[in-house]
Amino acid sequence: MIASVRSPQPLFHFVMIKPSHYDDDGYPIQWVRSAIPSNTLACLNGLAEDAHRRKVLGPEVQIRLHTYDETNRRVRPDKIIRMISKAGGKALIGLVGVQSNQFPRAVDLARAFLAAGLPVCIGGFHISGCIAMLPELPQDIRDAQALGISLFAGEAEEGRLDEMLRDAWTGRLAPLYNYMDKLPNLQGEPPPILPRQHIRRTSGSLTSMDLGRGCPYQCSFCTIINVQGRKSRFRSADDVEKIVRANYVQNIKRFFITDDNFARNRDWEQLFDRLIELRSGDCPNIGFTIQVDTLCHKIPNFIEKGAQAGVRRVFIGLENINPDNLIAAKKRQNKITDYRQMLQKWRKHGAITCAGYIIGFPGDTRDSVLRDIEIIKRELPLDILELFFLTPLPGSEDHKVLWQKGVWMDPDMNRYDLNRRVTHHPRMSDSEWEDAYRAAWKAFYSTEHIRTILRRAAACPLGRPGTTLSTLLWFKLVNAYEGVHPLEGGALRRKFRRDRRHGLRREGPFVFYPRYLGETVVKLWRYWAVYRQCKGILDETLAASDRWTYTDIAIATPGVDEFEALDLYHATSGGEAALARKRRDDAIRERPRGVTRQSAASSTVG
Numbered sequence: 026m027i028a029s030v031r032s033p034q035p036l037f038h039f040v041m042i043k044p045s046h047y048d049d050d051g052y053p054i055q056w057v058r059s060a061i062p063s064n065t066l067a068c069l070n071g072l073a074e075d076a077h078r079r080k081v082l083g084p085e086v087q088i089r090l091h092t093y094d095e096t097n098r099r100v101r102p103d104k105i106i107r108m109i110s111k112a113g114g115k116a117l118i119g120l121v122g123v124q125s126n127q128f129p130r131a132v133d134l135a136r137a138f139l140a141a142g143l144p145v146c147i148g149g150f151h152i153s154g155c156i157a158m159l160p161e162l163p164q165d166i167r168d169a170q171a172l173g174i175s176l177f178a179g180e181a182e183e184g185r186l187d188e189m190l191r192d193a194w195t196g197r198l199a200p201l202y203n204y205m206d207k208l209p210n211l212q213g214e215p216p217p218i219l220p221r222q223h224i225r226r227t228s229g230s231l232t233s234m235d236l237g238r239g240c241p242y243q244c245s246f247c248t249i250i251n252v253q254g255r256k257s258r259f260r261s262a263d264d265v266e267k268i269v270r271a272n273y274v275q276n277i278k279r280f281f282i283t284d285d286n287f288a289r290n291r292d293w294e295q296l297f298d299r300l301i302e303l304r305s306g307d308c309p310n311i312g313f314t315i316q317v318d319t320l321c322h323k324i325p326n327f328i329e330k331g332a333q334a335g336v337r338r339v340f341i342g343l344e345n346i347n348p349d350n351l352i353a354a355k356k357r358q359n360k361i362t363d364y365r366q367m368l369q370k371w372r373k374h375g376a377i378t379c380a381g382y383i384i385g386f387p388g389d390t391r392d393s394v395l396r397d398i399e400i401i402k403r404e405l406p407l408d409i410l411e412l413f414f415l416t417p418l419p420g421s422e423d424h425k426v427l428w429q430k431g432v433w434m435d436p437d438m439n440r441y442d443l444n445r446r447v448t449h450h451p452r453m454s455d456s457e458w459e460d461a462y463r464a465a466w467k468a469f470y471s472t473e474h475i476r477t478i479l480r481r482a483a484a485c486p487l488g489r490p491g492t493t494l495s496t497l498l499w500f501k502l503v504n505a506y507e508g509v510h511p512l513e514g515g516a517l518r519r520k521f522r523r524d525r526r527h528g529l530r531r532e533g534p535f536v537f538y539p540r541y542l543g544e545t546v547v548k549l550w551r552y553w554a555v556y557r558q559c560k561g562i563l564d565e566t567l568a569a570s571d572r573w574t575y576t577d578i579a580i581a582t583p584g585v586d587e588f589e590a591l592d593l594y595h596a597t598s599g600g601e602a603a604l605a606r607k608r609r610d611d612a613i614r615e616r617p618r619g620v621t622r623q624s625a626a627s628s629t630v631g
């Protein structure tokens with residue numbers, strides 16, 4: 026138990042830590058600069074600042090907030106414990122936004138605080154997902170409870186954080202806070218905000234915010250619908266303006282809107298309208314990255330308004346180009362016959378397109394995966410392909426089904442980062458599946474394909490070949506040389522000898538430091554070599570005499586033989602059937618003109 030120094034005013038520390046997870050050697054994945062500030066940390070901090078303003082622990086109690094993002098800052102429990110001990114008062118250690126892959130690290134961090142007598146609570150998708158989907162808590166969560174860790178399931182808005190802070194203050198933290206049965210309304214709730222120093226530890230001018238939660242679809246690999254629900258909940262246009270302005274004064278002008286599917290945010294238009302107003306008013310140059318589905322182009326004005334609002338990059342849940350795989354994953358809303366039109370429209374409006382693509386659906390084989398990647402490269406105007414192993418994430422229907430059937434899933438949650446195989450595949454051997462995944466990355470980020478993507482960007486009047494190249498390099502380099510998924514990447518890997526996974530032996534300094542130094546030098550050299558090569562390609566592309574006339578199948582306006590000629594519809598499994606469905610739907614729409622066209626458009630919204 027730490028000694029508490031008497032302070033003149035009663036003091037309460039709320040320490041919020043967003044943990045990272047371990048690499049294959051057992052060191053937390055950390056960077057000198059990570060990519061984006063954590064939205065969950067910003068949400069919790071925003072709620073805690075509001076609780077502080079409202080003096081939820083009583084008029085005389087001072088609440089001190091401390092925020093740590095372990096992806097860009099070393100978390101030293103000993104130092105935090107000393108800091109609390111020196112300042113005096115009580116404390117709550119909150120491990121926030123803990124995903125399944127971060128759960129082992131969160132528990133390791135918790136051990137030191139618990140040993141010092143400080144109460145610890147873990148919240149986030151691992152806890153919420155397991156409680157939402159499983160009939161009983163899995164062993165790792167029960168073990169955490171046995172250590173004395175309190176659990177938080179659900180969302181912290183609508184006064185729930187206040188309740189927990191009060192319980193911690195009075196020393197009566199409950200073992201479980203379960204709010205899964207009531208999803209909070211977001212309108213008027215304190216918006217996500219982080220102290221400025223967090224932004225400095227990331228790429229610098231980009232931050233994140235959630236404008237809505239929930240998605241109406243039912244993809245079987247998805248955890249979001251089971252945790253955040255299928256109903257759209259969203260912040261108001263006033264909230265959005267508040268967030269943008271608060272960041273703008275700090276010179277932060279780019280935002281990652283973390284909504285999983287902004288196209289299904291019922292208020293997208295009002296939100297875009299407000300951003301358009303801000304852009305044409307006193308917040309010019311603000312820019313956004315959003316995540317959408319493959320039907321977004323059918324929502325009247327969605328892409329047009331998005332572009333006016335400053336959407337510069339879109340993440341699209343493409344997931345696969347085999348309709349049979351999409352049907353198996355209950356992703357019926359994805360129609361391969363829409364992909365080209367949707368991507369071309371974003372491209373025309375100046376957005377860089379990034380598609381999530383999952384490898385390991387039941388119909389996949391190593392050959393079919395590599396064939397499909399070549400089709401994508403040739404026929405889809407995609408700038409970035411984010412590849413993932415199909416992973417039964419706790420909280421998803423896939424996980425629940427495998428759990429019920431007793432199918433083997435890797436018991437080590439640290440591996441559930443979508444960059445590692447955690448179960449077996451019905452058709453591929455373990456090594457074939459892993460090989461298909463690695464080969465797919467290599468094939469898409471080959472030098473020749475980078476050249477093609479840059480030529481496409483350079484030929485487009487609103488294209489941004491320089492930014493396209495930096496994004497491509499990020500994905501290529503992090504994947505090839507850092508051994509982590511690019512979405513977890515950062516600039517300059519940090520490792521600390523003493524911060525090793527619980528249970529693993531601490532390495533000696535003569536082994537650790539020379540290896541760390543050696544691998545850093547080799548990586549930097551490789552980065553430089555790849556950068557120089559790709560920069561050369563960019564320069565050639567920009568100087569090419571046919572820069573503006575360059576075209577290829579992916580960017581050419583769809584011709585009359587579009588559906589006859591492309592492999593996308595004939596080589597994939599289920600492609601022919603998807604085409605037949607499209608033709609049938611088109612024929613139905615064509616028959617009683619006017620009325621049906623209108624109903625077809627509205628059926629895509631919602």
Ligand code: B12
Nearest residue numbers: 063064065119121122124125148149180181233248510512
């Ligand atoms: C944005 C995002 C990212 C960003 C994170 C940075 C950022 N700027 O925020 C990026 C792109 C880097 C990212 C990467 C990854 N992500 Co991600 N990500 C998301 C996403 C879309 C939004 C997160 C968010 O802000 N949610 C809104 C917040 C407010 O919700 P929340 O985290 O649940 O927090 C609330 C409650 O849980 C609770 N709470 C949480 N913690 C605590 C703690 C206490 C003490 C209390 C009281 C309450 C509390 O209160 C919060 C406010 O209501 C989610 C999906 C989603 N809809 O949440 C996936 C999600 C969290 N990611 C996921 C995954 C798997 C990953 C990756 C491993 C995959 C990959 N290879 O890309 C990497 C891991 C990287 C890493 N080390 O973090 C999964 C996790 C599933 C699981 N079971 O673990 C999710 C759910 C998406 C999915 N595919 O299912 N991600």
Ligand code: SF4
Nearest residue numbers: 240242243244247285
């Ligand atoms: S569209 Fe995306 S967010 Fe919605 S259910 Fe499917 S995977 Fe989940």
